[in-house]
Amino acid sequence: MKRDELIEVAGYLISITPRTRRGLMEYRLKIMSLGGGFMSAYLHEPKIPLRPGLRVKVKAFLSRQLGSPRWVIEKIEPIKDEKDLEPEPTLVEEVVRGAYPIVCGKRDDKAFSMPAEEEVLSKIPSNLPQRLYCIFAEGGSQLKIVEALSEKEYEVFKKTLSMLLEIDRDSLESEKIVMKYLKEVELPRLP
Secondary structure, X not given: OOHHHEEEEEEEEEEEXXXXXXXXXXXXEEEEEOOOOEEEEEEOOOOOOOOOOOEEEEEEEEEOOOOOOEEEEEEEEEOOOOOOOOOEEEEEEEEXXXXXXXXXXXXXXXXXXXXXXXXXXXXXXXXXXXXXXXEEEEEOOEEEEEEEEEHHHHXXXXXXXXXXXXXXXXXXXXXXXXXXXXXXXXXXXXX
């Protein structure tokens, strides 16, 4: 593999889109680098619970199979020392389209007006005002909306993450019980 076909990126997981490709489940992840750039990459089997706003380090390679080249994630891990971006309850009141689309609304009872990418605008319903959960991030020198989730989507992510963490805890506890049992059981000796 050529060196330019392997990248490592640290940044924030902005959106997660499950889909199937050739009958297999995969996730399209949109990642915002710490420098404010965006990239899309694909993941087949997440080894960590994924959620919007999670700070991650990703190693990906450029796959040239089946159609256009795309980044495929080889390894993804959370960055624990840094703060994640949290989706914030936001009242979106208006979208002003033009050369630079602007979203207007209220966040923490304060009015805001800031840019958003076309992909984010496509997630904002046309019948405004709407209460959404938005992720805000520094993009270059200004704050902008990098993701918008409906209340239902946000609740699904929260409940899924909670269930995964509970399963992990239960699995760890079960493993401890089994190991303790195996240590206490006396195995028959072979003659």
